Amino acid sequence: MSLGRDIRAAIVAIVVFTVAFGLGYPLLVVGVSQVLFPGAANGSQVKVAGKVVGSSLIGQNFADVVYKNGKPVMMNGEPVTTPDPRYFQSRPSATVPPYNAAASTFSNLGPNNTATETEISGNVQTYLGLNKAPSGRLYDPAVRTAAEVPVDAANSSASGLDPDISVANAKIQAYRLAAVRGLSLAKVDSLISTYTTGRSLGFFGEPGVNVLQLNLALNRLSGGH
Amino acid sequence: MTVQGWAQIILYMVLLVALGYPLGMYMARVYSGERVLLSRVFGPFERLALSAFGQSERRGQDWKHYARSLILFSLAGWLLLYIVLRTASIQPWSSYAGVQFHAAPWDVTFNTTSSFLTNTNWQYYGGETTLTYFSQMVGLTVQNFASAAVGIVVAIALIRGLVQRSGKSLGNFYEDLVRTVLYVLLPIAFIAALVLASQGVLANISHYLNVTGPTGLSQTIAQGPVAGQEAIKELGTNGGGFFNVNAAHPFENPNGFTNFFEMLLTLVIPVGLVFTYGKMVGSRRQGWAIFATMGILFFAGVCVAYAAEAHGSPAQHAAGLHTAVISGSTGGNLEGKEQRFGIAGSALFDVVTTVTSCGAVNSAIESYTGLGGAIPFANLSASEVIFGGVGTGLYSMLLYVLLAVFIGGLMVGRTPELLGKKVEAREIKLVALGILITPLAALLSTALAVASKAGRASISTAATGPQGFSESLYAYLSQANNNGSAFAGYTGFHQPNPGNLGSAGVALADLVGGFTMLFARYAPILFALAVAGSLAGKRVSPVGLGTMRTDNPTFVILLLGVIVLVGALTFFPALLLGPLVQALTPHLY
Numbered sequence: 069m070s071l072g073r074d075i076r077a078a079i080v081a082i083v084v085f086t087v088a089f090g091l092g093y094p095l096l097v098v099g100v101s102q103v104l105f106p107g108a109a110n111g112s113q114v115k116v117a118g119k120v121v122g123s124s125l126i127g128q129n130f131a132d133v134v135y136k137n138g139k140p141v142m143m144n145g146e147p148v149t150t151p152d153p154r155y156f157q158s159r160p161s162a163t164v165p166p167y168n169a170a171a172s173t174f175s176n177l178g179p180n181n182t183a184t185e186t187e188i189s190g191n192v193q194t195y196l197g198l199n200k201a202p203s204g205r206l207y208d209p210a211v212r213t214a215a216e217v218p219v220d221a222a223n224s225s226a227s228g229l230d231p232d233i234s235v236a237n238a239k240i241q242a243y244r245l246a247a248v249r250g251l252s253l254a255k256v257d258s259l260i261s262t263y264t265t266g267r268s269l270g271f272f273g274e275p276g277v278n279v280l281q282l283n284l285a286l287n288r289l290s291g292g293h
Numbered sequence: 294m295t296v297q298g299w300a301q302i303i304l305y306m307v308l309l310v311a312l313g314y315p316l317g318m319y320m321a322r323v324y325s326g327e328r329v330l331l332s333r334v335f336g337p338f339e340r341l342a343l344s345a346f347g348q349s350e351r352r353g354q355d356w357k358h359y360a361r362s363l364i365l366f367s368l369a370g371w372l373l374l375y376i377v378l379r380t381a382s383i384q385p386w387s388s389y390a391g392v393q394f395h396a397a398p399w400d401v402t403f404n405t406t407s408s409f410l411t412n413t414n415w416q417y418y419g420g421e422t423t424l425t426y427f428s429q430m431v432g433l434t435v436q437n438f439a440s441a442a443v444g445i446v447v448a449i450a451l452i453r454g455l456v457q458r459s460g461k462s463l464g465n466f467y468e469d470l471v472r473t474v475l476y477v478l479l480p481i482a483f484i485a486a487l488v489l490a491s492q493g494v495l496a497n498i499s500h501y502l503n504v505t506g507p508t509g510l511s512q513t514i515a516q517g518p519v520a521g522q523e524a525i526k527e528l529g530t531n532g533g534g535f536f537n538v539n540a541a542h543p544f545e546n547p548n549g550f551t552n553f554f555e556m557l558l559t560l561v562i563p564v565g566l567v568f569t570y571g572k573m574v575g576s577r578r579q580g581w582a583i584f585a586t587m588g589i590l591f592f593a594g595v596c597v598a599y600a601a602e603a604h605g606s607p608a609q610h611a612a613g614l615h616t617a618v619i620s621g622s623t624g625g626n627l628e629g630k631e632q633r634f635g636i637a638g639s640a641l642f643d644v645v646t647t648v649t650s651c652g653a654v655n656s657a658i659e660s661y662t663g664l665g666g667a668i669p670f671a672n673l674s675a676s677e678v679i680f681g682g683v684g685t686g687l688y689s690m691l692l693y694v695l696l697a698v699f700i701g702g703l704m705v706g707r708t709p710e711l712l713g714k715k716v717e718a719r720e721i722k723l724v725a726l727g728i729l730i731t732p733l734a735a736l737l738s739t740a741l742a743v744a745s746k747a748g749r750a751s752i753s754t755a756a757t758g759p760q761g762f763s764e765s766l767y768a769y770l771s772q773a774n775n776n777g778s779a780f781a782g783y784t785g786f787h788q789p790n791p792g793n794l795g796s797a798g799v800a801l802a803d804l805v806g807g808f809t810m811l812f813a814r815y816a817p818i819l820f821a822l823a824v825a826g827s828l829a830g831k832r833v834s835p836v837g838l839g840t841m842r843t844d845n846p847t848f849v850i851l852l853l854g855v856i857v858l859v860g861a862l863t864f865f866p867a868l869l870l871g872p873l874v875q876a877l878t879p880h881l882y
Contacts, residue, residue: 071361077346077467078365082373082439084342085474089438090431093479097486097521101496104487109496111514111544120504123514125493125543128506152508159632170390170501170513171422171791172538174629174657176753176782177608178760179666180875180882184608184628192612214613218621219605222614223628226541226639226656232632236621265548265633272301273549274623274635283507 114280116287122280127231129167130155130283153198153248155283156233156241159220160191163228175224189214191222198244208243216240232276235264249290259285294603295618298637302595305556305641306588312561317568317580323476324449324469324573335475346467353462356826359450360819362466363443367410367815370439375406377432381793384427390501390513392792394425400798401786407807409433411814412440412531412682414652414777415806417785419537421515423793426498433533434522438482441529442473444650444684447818448566451688452573454825455712461829463822477562478529485558486524493547496520519544527558530682532652532777540642540655541631552638552655556645563649563680566687574712578844583690586852590679591648594668598640601665602626607879626665629657640665647672650682652777659756659764659780663875666763669778670872673770674864675856676731682775688821694843695724695824697855701841701848711843713833720827727820732863734813735773738805739766739867747801753782758882763871770864772806773813 101109112124122128131149133140140147146165151157161167162175177184192214199207210216218236233241242256249256263282266275322329332339343349354362381387381396388394396402401417408415409432420429446469453463490496495517502514519535523545526533536542546552567587571580603625605616618624625636634642639656646653647669658669672679678690695711699721702709709716742748743765751768752761764780771778785802789795842848 073347074362074365077348077362078369081342081346081366081467081470082369082435084345085370085439086373086431086435089474089479090435093438093483093525094430094434094518094521097483097490097524098496098498098518100487101490101520105491105496108493109490109520110499111495111497111502111516112493112547113502116507120502122504122506122512123502123543125547126512126514127543128512129510130506130508131510132508133510149510155508167512170515171419172515172536172542173419174538174541174659174781176657176659176755176780177628178659178756178763178782178875179606179608179626179628179662180878180880181608181755181757181760182881183755183757184606184660185611185881188609188612188614188628192614215615217614218619219609219614219616219624219627220622220632222612223609223626223630225627226629226631226654227536227538227543229538229543230631230633231543234622234632236619239621267297268548268550268553271297271304271549272553273633273638276632280506287507 114284116284121284124278124281125231126169126229127158127161127167128280129161129165130157151194151198153244156238156245156279157198158279159230159233160224161228162224167229169229172227172229174226174228188222192217195221199240201247207247208240211240231278231280232265233279235260235275235277238277238282245286249286251290294599295623295637298599298635301553301637302599302641305553306592308557309560309564312557313564314568316561316565318572320477320565320569321572323472324569329476331476331480339471339475342471343467348465348467351465351468353460354465355461356463356822356829359463359466360822363818364815367443370436371406371410374409374432374436375402378402378405378428381425381428384425386426386498390503395793397423397786397793398796398798400800400803404785404803404807407810408777409436409533410440411775411810412444412529412650412685413772413775413810414526414531414533415772415779415810416533416777417803418788420535421537422788422791426517429522429535430518434525437522437525437529437531437533438474438478441478441531441683442470444682445473445562445566446470446684447821448684448687451691451821451825452570454829455714456574457829458833459830461826463825463829478525482525482528485528486520488554489523489551490520492551493544494520494523494551495544524558526653527555527651528562530559530563530649530651532646534653540653546655548633549638552634552642556642559645559649559651559653560680562683563686566684570687576844582844582849583694585849587679587690589853590675590856591644594644594648594672595641598644598665598668599637601662602636602640604662606662607881610879611881626660626662629660631655644668644672646778647776648677648679648681650677650685650775650777652771654778657781658778659782663872663877667868667872667876670767670770670868671860673774673776674860674868676728676860677774677776678856685775689817692724692727692821692824693856694852695720696728697848697852698841698843700855701851705841707839707841710834710840713836714828714831715834720824723820723824723827727817727824728859730816730820731773731813734809735770736867738769738773738809741805742769742802745801751783751785751799751802753784756782759871759874760882763875766867766871768806769809772810775810775814
């Protein structure tokens with residue numbers, strides 16, 4: 069066969085492939101999914117009073133903007149935020165700003181790097197700080213040092229958008245939430261078990277607590293912001 | 294480590310064989326030209342496509358003609374993909390959430406194009422901030438199918454060379470290509486995409502979503518036609534993420550089930566092809582022997598990675614964390630890992646993705662412990678023969694089988710034979726070259742990158758000490774093996790704004806990486822096809838008492854030895870400087 073015929077075959081083939089697999093296949097998947105699973109295919113949106121407040125699969129930063137003299141304090145072009153103690157806190161996130169769901173990223177911190185230790189220690193301090201009431205009392209009296217902080221609360225997630233925290237992490241934060249919101253610890257703990265996503269099909273993966281859904285449930289119980 | 298963790302790993306191995314075996318038998322029928330159940334549906338499309346390509350006669354091609362068709366098809370694909378990626382600003386759907394998307398710079402695009410053509414899917418860019426939906430679909434998804442099919446057909450051609458007793462034909466490239474996408478890739482990918490979409494993987498072409506959360510902070514949530522690409526990315530062992538964090542993103546991999554499902558998709562074809570080989574050469578035991586070799590290396594890797602990650606990292610221990618399993622927490626090194634996958638689900642995914650040429654990740658490989666991170670290094674150092682990429686794994690492994698047969702033959706003083714065909718000087722020269730190309734490309738490009746200032750510019754600032762060397766070595770090892778996973782701190786792309794306005798490439802990293810991927814993909818393909826051509830038509834000598842068998846445990850051990858020795862001799866010095874030194878010390882740098 070001639071080279072010319074081979075070149076023609078290659079060009080026709082890549083054009084046919086492009087139409088079939090670049091337009092046909094992906095748009096067919098979109099179309100069928102939109103009919104069969106519209107909720108899942110559109111981002112598992114969570115609504116409160118008809119307004120979308122987030123996605124049940126995407127974590128959020130439950131924090132408040134810091135104001136000084138009536139203006140938001142800015143750092144590197146982003147408003148500085150501080151964790152809101154009235155909400156369960158998500159895992160540390162490496163995106164800028166935290167939980168930026170339009171630009172996911174890993175922390176890429178190595179196992180033997182001082183930068184990693186600094187980062188972890190910072191996260192631990194924030195976590196321990198939140199466990200301390202303004203009066204100096206510890207919300208969860210058992211959590212005093214880094215040794216009691218669950219690893220998911222000290223290490224940033226892979227996506228920077230992890231929607232879950234570990235059950236151990238949630239149970240510690242429950243003490244704070246109960247005190248700040250004036251609820252009984254048992255009530256908060258029962259909410260935690262309601263919003264604990266078990267292993268898929270009871271077997272795959274690890275259990276986790278969906279932070280957005282848990283926080284929304286708390287708001288329904290004791291008022292929002 | 295937990296019982297549930299181990300149970301998931303064992304179930305994975307079992308399901309892999311349970312699904313891979315029947316798929317392998319099915320593929321053997323597809324490539325023997327038999328009618329299969331799907332012929333009813335896709336038969337007309339197959340005939341239509343082949344007649345459009347001028348191949349209705351399905352004329353057999355010798356190895357040179359087969360290779361020429363493959364190279365021309367790849368070249369046409371390269372040019373088209375480069376054009377698609379460079380015209381982002383005039384594409385439909387090119388602005389989201391008020392951001393107008395532009396093309397990435399030429400050097401980054403060169404890298405990306407070469408990356409997707411070669412089934413590598415190395416990504417210096419983040420999908421959601423860099424590419425339009427149009428580029429993702431019309432550019433990348435197309436090559437996810439095409440590059441996977443190209444890998445598979447080379448393996449099939451090599452098998453045909455091994456069994457062909459008369460004539461020089463290895464089959465028809467276009468017939469194999471079309472039958473691969475229609476009867477294997479498309480049906481499985483389509484069903485898998487719907488399964489993923491039902492679990493929460495996105496399948497829309499909507500604008501990015503703007504929401505205001507309970508505390509009043511706003512959040513922009515990326516959207517897109519993810520499910521289709523996700524399915525073929527795993528099935529074709531491509532591995533290019535729709536989003537920057539790949540399969541760690543909840544919209545690519547929403548729960549423990551999808552994580553498990555995606556891991557099965559990744560390995561099912563590579564495992565199946567091993568059994569296809571056994572069936573097509575007329576002795577299923579040959580397939581099982583290769584499967585055993587791969588399975589042993591795979592399982593060993595999983596055990597080490599799981600144990601190392603469950604133990605935790607020196608940085609965690611220095612910060613005072615306790616990394617043991619406690620009630621309600623898996624413990625372990627959870628830096629760069631998602632809660633829903635945990636340690637076991639992350640470690641297993643990590644091994645699955647680095648033994649194949651997939652390179653999708655559900656956790657940050659850069660943040661793995663020294664020993665846990667040494668496993669991906671070791672898998673890459675074995676040149677992707679532990680199951681390997683679709684097709685590439687099998688043809689690379691068959692080159693090692695030929696080498697093992699040769700070494701075994703020398704040891705017992707017999708003429709080396711595989712399946713009754715004499716392995717002679719010409720074949721063994723081609724085999725040796727085919728095996729050495731990948732390590733050569735990886736080591737030379739790493740040396741260039743760490744020895745030059747322009748190369749070191751790609752190392753991330755936090756990666757001090759051996760981590761910086763590990764980042765560089767991994768980058769070129771991954772690209773040379775057409776894997777695509779990364780120590781993702783290593784960068785070849787600076788992007789100050791989403792949408793690429795004002796972005797710039799790091800030319801050295803982009804170009805060296807791009808050429809490495811192309812060279813280490815197409816040179817071994819040519820050597821594999823040349824070996825096939827050389828073996829095709831050779832006389833088959835009858836099995837006798839003196840024949841060295843290639844389907845028994847002795848041969849499995851010999852093959853294991855050859856793979857480990859070649860990998861270790863080539864890479865041990867380099868690995869010592871990076872991951873191994875990190876594994877051996879609790880010291881922080």
